[in-house]
Amino acid sequence: MKFSPALTELIEALRCLPGVGPKSAQRMCLHLLERDREGASSLAHALQQAVERVDHCRRCRNFTELDICEICADTRRDHSVICVVETPADVLAVEQSGSYRGLYFVLMGHLSPIDGIGPAEIGLDRFQERVVEEGVAEVILATNPTVEGEATAYYLTDMLLPRGVKVSRIAHGVPLGGELEYVDGSTLAHAFSGRRAVEQ
Amino acid sequence: MKFSPALTELIEALRCLPGVGPKSAQRMCLHLLERDREGASSLAHALQQAVERVDHCRRCRNFTELDICEICADTRRDHSVICVVETPADVLAVEQSGSYRGLYFVLMGHLSPIDGIGPAEIGLDRFQERVVEEGVAEVILATNPTVEGEATAYYLTDMLLPRGVKVSRIAHGVPLGGELEYVDGSTLAHAFSGRRAVEQ
Ligand SMILES: [Zn+2]
Ligand SMILES: [Zn+2]
Numbered sequence: 001m002k003f004s005p006a007l008t009e010l011i012e013a014l015r016c017l018p019g020v021g022p023k024s025a026q027r028m029c030l031h032l033l034e035r036d037r038e039g040a041s042s043l044a045h046a047l048q049q050a051v052e053r054v055d056h057c058r059r060c061r062n063f064t065e066l067d068i069c070e071i072c073a074d075t076r077r078d079h080s081v082i083c084v085v086e087t088p089a090d091v092l093a094v095e096q097s098g099s100y101r102g103l104y105f106v107l108m109g110h111l112s113p114i115d116g117i118g119p120a121e122i123g124l125d126r127f128q129e130r131v132v133e134e135g136v137a138e139v140i141l142a143t144n145p146t147v148e149g150e151a152t153a154y155y156l157t158d159m160l161l162p163r164g165v166k167v168s169r170i171a172h173g174v175p176l177g178g179e180l181e182y183v184d185g186s187t188l189a190h191a192f193s194g195r196r197a198v199e200q
Numbered sequence: 201m202k203f204s205p206a207l208t209e210l211i212e213a214l215r216c217l218p219g220v221g222p223k224s225a226q227r228m229c230l231h232l233l234e235r236d237r238e239g240a241s242s243l244a245h246a247l248q249q250a251v252e253r254v255d256h257c258r259r260c261r262n263f264t265e266l267d268i269c270e271i272c273a274d275t276r277r278d279h280s281v282i283c284v285v286e287t288p289a290d291v292l293a294v295e296q297s298g299s300y301r302g303l304y305f306v307l308m309g310h311l312s313p314i315d316g317i318g319p320a321e322i323g324l325d326r327f328q329e330r331v332v333e334e335g336v337a338e339v340i341l342a343t344n345p346t347v348e349g350e351a352t353a354y355y356l357t358d359m360l361l362p363r364g365v366k367v368s369r370i371a372h373g374v375p376l377g378g379e380l381e382y383v384d385g386s387t388l389a390h391a392f393s394g395r396r397a398v399e400q
Contacts, residue, residue, distance in 0.1 A: 003292065004264050006250045013246035016239030017217075018231045019224070023382075030288055031218045032247070033254055033263060034308060039216030040247045046213035047244035050206045050229070051237050063233060064204050088230055092203065108234060182223075 007033070059130070061106045061123050063088050071095075071104060078102040080137040084127075084156060086110050086144055089181035094142065099189035102140070105130075110148040111155055122152070124159065131165055138166040140195060144180050157198050168195040207233070259330070261323050262306045263288050271304060278302045280337040284327075284356060286310050286344055289381040294342065297388035302340070305330075310348040311355055322352070324359065331365055338366040340395060344380050357398050368395040 002008055007029055014025035032040040056062065057069035064070070071077065071091075081102030085091055091104050107122040119125060131139060139160055143149035153169055160167050170191040180188075202208055207229055214225035232240040256262065257269035264270070271277065271291075281302030285291055291304050307322040319325060331339060339360055343349035353369055360367050370391040380388075 003288065004254065004266075004269070006246075006253045006265050007263055007288075010246040010250040013239070013243040014217075016232070016236050016243055017214075017228050019227075024219070026289060027219075028217050029250070030263075032216070033250060034287075036216050037251050039213070040251050043213040043216055044244045044247035044251070046206075046210040047232070047240045047247075050210040050233060051240050051244070053206045054204065054233055063207055063230075065206050066204075069204070087234075088203065088207075089226060 060104045061108055062091055062104060081140065082136055083140040083142050085142045086149065093181045093183060094188060097185035097188035099192040110143060110152040112148055128159055131160060132163055136165060138168060141169045167198045169198055170195050260304045260306055261308055262291055262304060281340065282336055283340040283342050285342045286349065293381045293383065294388060297385035299389035299392040310343060310352040312348055328359055331360060332363055336365060338368060341369045367398045369398055370395050
């Protein structure tokens with residue numbers, strides 16, 4: 001005996017959420033049907049809307065419902081500086097620190113050869129073209145201070161320095177091994193102001 | 201600066217899931233859009249289907265897409281014995297122990313006066329009518345061995361004994377303070393066979 005088909009399907013579908021095992025999925029399913037059917041409907045709608053509408057910004061690869069995201073389209077920002085981060089959550093963390101008014105490039109990951117993620121998979125080919133075409137003055141590397149984040153920063157440095165672009169790395173106020181999105185705003189502000197130029 | 205509207209709405213909607221705070225919701229949202237859009241669509245569909253189709257069985261109150269659930273409609277089961285449990289997950293746990301072939305009554309909770317949950321809210325008025333009308337031979341109380349579960353079992357005993365119904369409580373092989381749905385099948389089988397009649 002199992003749950004009825006609609007419940008079984010819902011429990012299975014909830015497993016697509018990260019960190020949700022069979023027991024959590026079952027608890028979530030029963031909770032929604034018993035106590036929050038309205039929440040379940042809203043969630044269904046929000047999921048459908050997000051899947052249909054959200055895509056990557058053509059310039060910075062961040063998630064957006066627009067062709068060019070609000071940050072890239074903002075003429076009051078400094079378009080001569082681009083900060084490279086791994087994820088949309090990192091953009092949010094930097095924005096909330098209030099320490100940066102340039103643009104972003106979102107890798108949506110980091111180099112990870114073992115997983116088949118090379119430069120093209122994180123958009124570095126298009127990024128290089130953009131930096132050269134637009135005559136960007138400075139690229140700030142704000143990838144995570146993890147092994148993969150550092151390797152990605154080194155790759156970007158090697159790629160950009162020969163093209164005469166100023167490259168900097170945010171200062172390590174960020175705890176080593178930590179993830180950017182969990183760092184508080186003032187530590188991030190400190191890391192931005194203490195950035196140093198990368199020399200070859 | 202925040203995430204775009206569709207992302208913000210999805211992050212907010214994910215918070216309806218039990219145990220999901222703002223950071224988990226954000227991580228789930230980004231994971232789905234970055235790596236599992238198909239999963240997100242399936243989840244949206246499964247949620248909508250469950251909300252539209254799943255209701256309570258008219259006889260036992262368990263979740264079902266049918267008017268009368270498969271267990272209640274199964275003529276090979278013993279219709280003279282009813283096991284009272286708190287949740288649909290408990291029905292599943294008892295079924296999986298393979299130790300029981302009677303019917304169920306699912307309270308969808310337990311008595312909790314402080315939360316305004318009295319006998320009517322857990323269906324005890326209808327249950328009493330059913331037991332009397334159908335001449336049920338035995339009611340097995342399998343509410344959780346918690347304060348609320350025990351109080352609910354006492355209430356049911358007081359309600360049923362004066363009407364000449366045999367009432368039994370599953371044996372406490374179930375660890376005290378624990379929850380039925382997390383107990384393994386053999387412990388549950390032991391608890392069923394070791395049940396004792398409740399005397400006044
Ligand atoms: Zn953009
Ligand atoms: Zn039923």
